[in-house]
Amino acid sequence: MKRFITNNISILGPFIGLIVFSIILGIFSDSFFTFDNLLNLLRQISVNALIAFGMTFVILTAGIDLSVGSILALGSALTAGLLTSGMDPILAIIIGLLIGFVLGAINGLVITKGKVAPFIATLATMTIYRGATLVYTDGRPITGLSDSFSFQMIGKGYVFGIPFPVILMLIAFAILYFILRKTVFGRQVYAIGGNEEAAILSGIKADRVKIWVYSITGMLSVLAGIILTSRLNSAQPTAGSSFELDAIAAVVIGGTSLMGGKGKIVGTLIGALIIGVIDNGLNLLNVSSFYQQIVKGGIILLAVLLDRRSK
Amino acid sequence: MMVTPLVEMVGVSKSFSGNQVLHNVQFEVKKGEIHALMGENGAGKSTLVKVLTGIHERDSGQIKVNGGEVHFTNPKQAEARGIVVIHQELNIIPHLTVSQNMFLGKELTYGRSGILNHRKMKALTEESLQKLGVTNISPDDIAGDLSVGKQQMIEIARALATNAELIIMDEPTAALTEREIASLFEVVTDLKRKGVAFVYISHRMEEIFQICDRITILRDGEYIGTENISDTSFEQVVKMMVGRELGERFPARKSKIGNIVFEVDNLSSKDGTFHNVSFTVKEGEILGVAGLMGAGRTEVMETIFGYRKKDSGSVKLNGKELKMRHPNDLINAGVGFITEDRKSKGLVLGSSIRENIALVNLKTVSQKGVISNKKERDLVENLIERLHVRTTGKEQEVKSLSGGNQQKVVIAKWLGINPKVLILDEPTRGVDIGAKKEIYSIINELTEHGVAIIMVSSELPEILGVSDRIMVLHEGSVTAFIDREDADQEIIMLAATGGN
Numbered sequence: 001m002k003r004f005i006t007n008n009i010s011i012l013g014p015f016i017g018l019i020v021f022s023i024i025l026g027i028f029s030d031s032f033f034t035f036d037n038l039l040n041l042l043r044q045i046s047v048n049a050l051i052a053f054g055m056t057f058v059i060l061t062a063g064i065d066l067s068v069g070s071i072l073a074l075g076s077a078l079t080a081g082l083l084t085s086g087m088d089p090i091l092a093i094i095i096g097l098l099i100g101f102v103l104g105a106i107n108g109l110v111i112t113k114g115k116v117a118p119f120i121a122t123l124a125t126m127t128i129y130r131g132a133t134l135v136y137t138d139g140r141p142i143t144g145l146s147d148s149f150s151f152q153m154i155g156k157g158y159v160f161g162i163p164f165p166v167i168l169m170l171i172a173f174a175i176l177y178f179i180l181r182k183t184v185f186g187r188q189v190y191a192i193g194g195n196e197e198a199a200i201l202s203g204i205k206a207d208r209v210k211i212w213v214y215s216i217t218g219m220l221s222v223l224a225g226i227i228l229t230s231r232l233n234s235a236q237p238t239a240g241s242s243f244e245l246d247a248i249a250a251v252v253i254g255g256t257s258l259m260g261g262k263g264k265i266v267g268t269l270i271g272a273l274i275i276g277v278i279d280n281g282l283n284l285l286n287v288s289s290f291y292q293q294i295v296k297g298g299i300i301l302l303a304v305l306l307d308r309r310s311k
Numbered sequence: 312m313m314v315t316p317l318v319e320m321v322g323v324s325k326s327f328s329g330n331q332v333l334h335n336v337q338f339e340v341k342k343g344e345i346h347a348l349m350g351e352n353g354a355g356k357s358t359l360v361k362v363l364t365g366i367h368e369r370d371s372g373q374i375k376v377n378g379g380e381v382h383f384t385n386p387k388q389a390e391a392r393g394i395v396v397i398h399q400e401l402n403i404i405p406h407l408t409v410s411q412n413m414f415l416g417k418e419l420t421y422g423r424s425g426i427l428n429h430r431k432m433k434a435l436t437e438e439s440l441q442k443l444g445v446t447n448i449s450p451d452d453i454a455g456d457l458s459v460g461k462q463q464m465i466e467i468a469r470a471l472a473t474n475a476e477l478i479i480m481d482e483p484t485a486a487l488t489e490r491e492i493a494s495l496f497e498v499v500t501d502l503k504r505k506g507v508a509f510v511y512i513s514h515r516m517e518e519i520f521q522i523c524d525r526i527t528i529l530r531d532g533e534y535i536g537t538e539n540i541s542d543t544s545f546e547q548v549v550k551m552m553v554g555r556e557l558g559e560r561f562p563a564r565k566s567k568i569g570n571i572v573f574e575v576d577n578l579s580s581k582d583g584t585f586h587n588v589s590f591t592v593k594e595g596e597i598l599g600v601a602g603l604m605g606a607g608r609t610e611v612m613e614t615i616f617g618y619r620k621k622d623s624g625s626v627k628l629n630g631k632e633l634k635m636r637h638p639n640d641l642i643n644a645g646v647g648f649i650t651e652d653r654k655s656k657g658l659v660l661g662s663s664i665r666e667n668i669a670l671v672n673l674k675t676v677s678q679k680g681v682i683s684n685k686k687e688r689d690l691v692e693n694l695i696e697r698l699h700v701r702t703t704g705k706e707q708e709v710k711s712l713s714g715g716n717q718q719k720v721v722i723a724k725w726l727g728i729n730p731k732v733l734i735l736d737e738p739t740r741g742v743d744i745g746a747k748k749e750i751y752s753i754i755n756e757l758t759e760h761g762v763a764i765i766m767v768s769s770e771l772p773e774i775l776g777v778s779d780r781i782m783v784l785h786e787g788s789v790t791a792f793i794d795r796e797d798a799d800q801e802i803i804m805l806a807a808t809g810g811n
């Protein structure tokens with residue numbers, strides 16, 4: 001038990017925070033603790049959570065990825081384009097995910113081989129990918145997508161009463177949790193963030209690991225984008241704008257250090273839940289979205305400050 | 312008449328999360344004396360210093376400075392009372408220049424304008440470095456580009472330049488070469504004559520007997536005793552430190568030297584730090600590598616290991632040329648490399664002992680990329696045991712281990728790969744006398760199993776005591792190979808300074 005607590009001390013704070021926020025909202029709003037609302041909440045956070053899972057890997061290597069929102073938009077637009085051309089939806093989705101992977105790999109290559117700081121590299125690709133999306137879509141939404149079952153399912157479907165995006169999020173969580181906890185690759189991610197030189201001298205191919213990390217993040221971003229596209233039945237050229245901020249916020253609230261090397265993906269899930277609870281709860285309470293932003297920013301600050309104190 | 316001591320600590324205790332590190336320790340420093348503080352790795356020396364200067368808060372006990380009780384809560388307060396520390400772990404900010412580091416937190420300005428007086432700071436930096444006999448560092452050099460030894464000299468210069476009454480040096484010479492140590496000692500004795508007191512922490516017995524007046528010994532966080540250097544002996548000090556007789560300092564070698572396993576042929580670096588380095592190492596042989604600081608020893612080893620780019624030349628293991636694109640190539644071939652700078656290159660400080668040891672052994676403890684907890688635990692616990700790492704458990708953060716125990720973790724991780732060739736760069740830096748002997752025994756044991764050893768060391772007694780053959784580097788070129796029977800300090804120093 002004691003071991004369990006010390007092992008999970010970093011996520012204890014966020015977890016307590018989540019419980020406290022939920023209870024407060026439960027007191028003020030009757031509809032918060034309803035089954036429907038909770039499912040709804042999970043569905044709402046699934047898009048941000050998927051991106052934030054990737055961001056967790058990136059931040060663990062002491063990097064940052066600002067381009068996730070643009071990758072989401074470009075990947076979704078290209079997938080939508082393939083769908084309107086009549087391609088088999090499953091094939092189109094797979095190609096879309098691969099495009100996300102490649103866009104992420106480009107980030108990784110620029111950062112490792114080009115030796116550009118992650119912040120700058122992804123700031124540049126964020127702009128480039130967004131521009132490419134606007135060029136491709138001519139600035140207009142792509143509509144009239146496939147009405148096939150498989151495509152509609154992704155954003156709007158339910159399995160045993162659980163929204164399909166939630167299931168996708170949980171599967172991604174399980175896989176990524178396993179990778180970080182149990183695999184050589186996960187260990188390498190932590191080591192690179194902790195001390196890159198020591199990691200390289202221990203035989204770890206840091207460049208290769210980082211390229212993978214950005215690629216995975218790109219792919220998860222497009223997966224999140226396809227969920228959105230399916231829900232709206234259209235791909236928006238402006239989709240995903242400023243999504244990187246919510247993703248980074250979820251990671252940071254979840255206790256992962258921006259310096260790299262320390263953090264947990266469970267924390268990120270909790271972070272995404274906290275953001276979701278605040279959005280959802282404040283909506284239920286009819287708080288204006290202007291105030292919501294202030295509250296959200298305040299909570300990010302609080303999380304970081306509390307994290308400092310406990311060290 | 313009793314003279315009030317400069318510093319007096321009585322009944323000081325300290326524990327970290329239930330682990331008691333100091334038990335009721337007493338310690339006294341008189342004005343103008345050089346007082347050695349000795350003890351094995353993890354005995355609590357650094358902790359005692361940190362408690363004195365307010366980095367750690369004491370649990371109980373009394374600390375007096377010049378007769379008045381003090382409760383420092385940070386090192387700045389200690390500094391205001393004339394106590395400065397050169398810590399064991401360097402406090403250099405790597406991307407600042409030498410003079411910026413020298414004046415960190417006490418920058419000089421033009422009057423009260425707030426505008427930095429760079430010219431004066433550089434001049435003073437140059438002056439204090441010169442006093443230490445250091446001429447090859449410019450105030451404008453970026454500190455992080457300098458070797459550990461040079462960085463250490465900057466720290467020393469910084470402390471010496473303050474008007475301190477007491478300067479505490481926590482293993483200042485661990486990264487220095489003989490020549491620098493000599494000039495450091497000159498400055499220290501000079502300041503002592505002017506009434507400055509020193510606390511001197513070192514694992515190098517010769518130094519203690521050379522410059523110290525008194526010695527206090529700690530063992531397992533307990534105060535064992537204080538002696539006048541003139542009334543004690545080498546053997547007595549060791550006995551007080553380890554609680555038993557230690558015997559021979561360098562354990563006997565009994566390995567059989569076999570065929571050549573490792574060949575380095577005409578290796579030159581890209582950046583010109585060394586040229587045409589060639590040598591061979593045989594099965595079961597220890598090749599000692601000597602040279603002054605800046606001779607390029609570490610650079611040669613890092614290049615062999617694929618960490619730096621070579622310009623030309625090759626490395627062969629058992630006659631087969633090795634790829635040198637990445638350390639991974641060498642590790643896969645069975646070459647291990649214990650780096651000199653454990654903090655920045657050897658360890659992931661924020662991670663546990665387990666994660667650090669597992670890092671080069673991920674392949675061994677995993678199957679198809681998935682780590683086996685059991686295999687990892689067995690490997691790690693086995694190595695912790697084999698090296699007698701003093702720890703609360705394998706989950707302890709490496710950062711909170713004592714310096715010597717950190718070094719053992721680095722060695723442990725490389726023993727895990729069962730190397731055919733092991734390169735050790737300053738393997739006993741900051742390691743206590745008992746642990747040093749353990750490390751020598753481990754090296755011996757490896758050679759008995761046919762491992763070829765390359766050992767870089769700045770401690771000549773160690774080079775002479777351990778090596779079968781000695782290679783000397785001077786300014787990036789090999790100047791001599793000397794067999795153990797023919798070697799002595801003078802011959803090595805001559806070759807190391809370029810005389811043949």
Ligand SMILES: Nc1ncnc2c1ncn2[C@@H]1O[C@H](COP(=O)(O)OP(=O)(O)OP(=O)(O)O)[C@@H](O)[C@H]1O
Pocket residue numbers: 327330332350351352353354355356357358359399701711712713714715716741743
């Ligand atoms: N911040 C800390 N948290 C937990 N344990 C600590 C901390 N600092 C030191 N220790 C423990 O206290 C003990 C004494 O450490 P200390 O660094 O004082 O030893 P030392 O005598 O300086 O050894 P060395 O010669 O290796 O430098 C060690 O067992 C170490 O693991």
Ligand SMILES: [Mg+2]
Pocket residue numbers: 356357358399481713714
């Ligand atoms: Mg110490």
